[in-house]
Amino acid sequence: MEPHPIVFHLGPLGISAAVVTTWGIMLVLALASLLATRALGEHPGKLQTVLEGAVMAIENSIAALFPQRPRMLLPFVGTLWVFLVVANLAGIVPGLHSPTGDLSLTAALAILVFLSVHWYGVRAAGWRAYLRHYLSPSPLLLPFHLMSELSRTVALAIRLFGNMASLEMAALLVLLVAGFLVPVPILLLHVVEALVQAYIFGMLALVYIASGIQAQKLPRETTETST
């Protein structure tokens, strides 16, 4: 898979097509959000019902794993789902490539997930309590905890990148070999794959963050109970 080409330079920075596509997606989402939420009322119309249904579905999914404060995680996890759905589906638009086929984007998202795990964990109970969970149940497990953090972050980035890049490559190969209209089923598979990968990425991020909060919280609740 070729890296996304540089479209233009902004000073010393080379702006790649993935970044431009991401900006476009951001613009579309911003405008759509602005327009859709312009006239929210007590009696919802069809668009408001769809919007509320989507937001409540995200909130309920988060609450299933982290029922204490689902709205705390809603902006980050919800944005992951919304952005990844749109970014993954951007590949089926003629002339566009999914930005998630760029390892730089998936790595950036994986790093953000990695950082958010620690951010929410520390925010929930403080540095000491959060770092203590790396030493539980035994300090001997600290290397394994660190390895797990690293490997799951890399896996997060590579999984999404690999799936989306390979899907576009498969569609391109089928188009070259079989000709026109034959890749249509591949495109339908693209849609399914895009939704599934977005869900997997967001759900894994949610699981990591929730486990990061609750892993250091459970021992403390046990300690409070015992005292």
Add this chain to the structure above:
Amino acid sequence: MQIDTTTFVLQLINFAVLVWILQRFLYRPVLAAIDRRRAAVEKTMGDARELRAQAERLRAGYEAQLADWERERVRARGALESELATLRAKGLADVAQGVERERDRHAALAAKRETDWKRETEQQALDQAAAFAARLLERVADGALDERLAGVLAEDLVSWPDGRIAPLAEAARAFGGRVSVTSAHPLPEAARERLAQALAARLGVECRPEYAVDAMLLGGVSVGVGPWVLQANLRDELRVLAGGAAHAG
């Protein structure tokens, strides 16, 4: 498969900006709308619960009132039944008294009817006996019987007390001694004389008898002094017999 640093950093920034954008323009307004609706629904539910509580209180009040009414109804029914029992007993007593009175009245009526029947029967018997005696005496009576009865009257005048004779004497004086003497048969002269003397002696006035004959007397005489009439004949005796027997009965 390589990571471009510039793209990596820009995507970090891009996603952070996108989180802010969606939080600002999507999640916050939508969640606020949801919260407003939930608050409205909660308020409606609260109002409904309050209404339900009010309805429950009203129902409890109504049920208590119904219970009071039921107790009042039972009490009133008991009082009514007691009053009805009293009235029924009184009515039955009144009816029994009425029946007893009616029975007594019927018994009295029956006794009176029986008495009346007896008296009528006796009267009829006496009348028949009197009629029979009258028919018999009518055949056997004659002037001698009239004379004897006139003698009996003269003898009785002598034995009467003065108090009984006084009004006769007064009437005789008021009529100037005029006395009517009626007999069933013509009286002999001797009988007339003896009767006139007895009257004059007892009444104390000179009597002027006026003689007459009335066969209805059957036998004997009837002497009239003013408004007074002295009967010594069979007809009046039979009447006295019948009337006296009826009166005695």
